[in-house]
Amino acid sequence: MTNESKQDFKPRLGLLDATMIVAGSMIGSGIFIVTSEITRSVGGAGYLVAMWVLTGIITIIAAVSYGELSAMYPKAGGMYVYLREAYSPLIGFLYGWTFFTIIQTGTIAAVGVAFAKFTSYLIPVVGEENILLSIGGFQLKASQLVSIAVIVLLTYINSRGVKNGAFIQTFLTIIKIISLAALILCGFIWGAKAETWNLNWQNPWTASGLSMENGHIVSSVLSGLAFFGAIAIAMKGSLFSSDSWHNITFIAGEVKNPKRNIGLSLMLGTLIVTVIYVLTNLMYLAVIPLDAIAFAKSDRVGVVAAEYIFGPAGTMIIAIAIMISTFGCNNGLILAGARVYYTMAKDNLFFAKAGVLNKYEVPAYSLWLQCIWASALCLTGKYNDLLALVIFGVLIFYVLTIIGIYILRKTKPEIHRPYKALGYPVLPAIYIIVASGLAVLLLIFETRYTFPGLAIILAGIPVYYFILKRKNQVVPVAEP
Template sequence: NCAALASHWWSATANGWNSQAAQPGLAATGGFALALLFGKAMIGPLFAQTAWTNVTFVGSEVRDPGRNLSRALLYGCAVVVVLYVLANVAYIASLRLPEIQNAPQNRIAVAMMRAIFGRPGVLAMAAAIMISTFGCNNGLILAGARVYYAMARDNLFFRKVGTTNRFDVPAFALVVQAAWTTLLTLPRTVIINNQTGAYTFGNVYTQLLEYIVSADLIFYVLLVAAVLILRKKNPAAERPYRTWGYPVVPFVSIALAAVLIVDLACLAPSTSGIGILIVLTGVPAYFLWRTHSPTSL
């Protein structure tokens, strides 16, 4: 870190970037500031990986899940990591750091395509984003509904959500998910430019992204911790896949996720902090539901 900070890469005069430019009012300096901001910069990459667990939602419908689920998780995550590393190499090779930092609406890929191909590149990227979005939505919608379906089957949600139609599809769970998703898109944001006084209207997509990453990190901690606990409680349970480096790897995973949770809560309390609070509201909701479960609904 010290070498990086002393180099031209960190020099504000060389590329217009420093810790204050990235996080105005940040009290930390030097290598510690770099570490904090690196954690915040992980929001995008972590968001890209948030669906890595979705394949497990349909585990009961997978043939030989002990073999196929672990392979799907490993290969899927590896492909995403390679693609994102290559994409970032392309960004750095094509754009200067200030152009990356100040890309309009944080659309760095669009800025890169515009710099290389001009207007046709922007249109090509828009088409690629649409294809990616539709594919992503397909997986998220179909897999996400299985969570509410499983909760209802375990008497942790309304019984109707745990039913399937004649095609064995959790149709009502899909309807509930669609209604909730629609509500999340309704809130609007208003940003006022302090210099010009101009108003910019938008939605809460960026804020939702930060909510999601913080919440996901909490569940990753719980997920990995559950492995440690269940292996202790059920030592004789079948284990078709064994974690390499156990138990060091799970503890490292928990520690890194916990550090990122604290980092995001400190640097983005208005979004990540609220996301964490939303997750914590589920604790009393869980116990209230268990003690006063409306099983007739």
């Protein structure tokens, strides 16, 4: 990291690049995996599709609401800046702290784990079963090394300039969209069977939890609070699969005409992905019996669908497609995440070197710090564990950010708003209610993960005051 300079980011990314960063950061491994867990949680085909539709609706609402904030503050940092301006530097820091400790790095790790999961389908020797080292309760698996290797590679590529990362992102996202569209079409044309579709839709609104006991599927009817808990657990997966749409706001300083293009890319990217996700799940229901969806081996429902459609050869093709998808997703996550730490460093709330650009005009130090911690997380958890840990913190800060729109309308009415939140005040309020309800339900039913997540968020409070005391300063609030 030599020849560092302190110049500002240069706007190099157009609307297509921005839209592909939104869509590409969303489309990763989730759409090929989490449908199995959703089906086990809620049972009926109607509820399965409803989870994806509801997720898509609230994601689009959040995205078009963020458009107002991105137009007000078209700079690097995204949610960190929005929360800092709407509330206080402390709230902004808590987001940045949680973003670094679990949200972005945990997501990068989870997607890396998923990449390794499908790589091992093609190359079994790098699978979870291959334990390279065992010390006490810790096991080093070949799949973990694969996860780390892809994170390191993508970090290196992005440390060499934003155009490198953006080119990979645009190219791979287009490939992902084409591949998913082809899978959907082939599924409906060649793999769909009327008897499978009809059987899956016999009792679409029967909410039941599915489990496997002694080789037999056991169904338990859900009602009352247990029903809402199952909904929350199910949406944990669909929300994670639709997350990271806001990554484009982190690199606002590198987008051309950001006051227009960021809001537009948020709307276009989330809409494209939502349509693809709903159609993909309808295709699953047309091709695969519901029980086979629920208990797909290692939850690889995308691989099962390809096998139903194309036969044994199809599973190899889809595994490669999913590897491409997760590779591109992690590229977008890695590219965008480091810009948050850069902005925090400019506010003297992160390592000073994180606020310096290298000769390629990217925050290389931030990128490598992110790489190191995400790699460490690859050693600590499985895909579903990382997913549960991440989504709770994400929901809390999404809700706070949307509430921030109402606050800023009152406290800073003088700031120019070239774009305003669609459907304000009703649509943002709907998002706040739904997302808050899901966060509370996860806190009740997923305490194993949400309590540690909440503890990490709260741990940021003493860290913040320690930093202030050590630097003997008051954090400046940047002007828009």
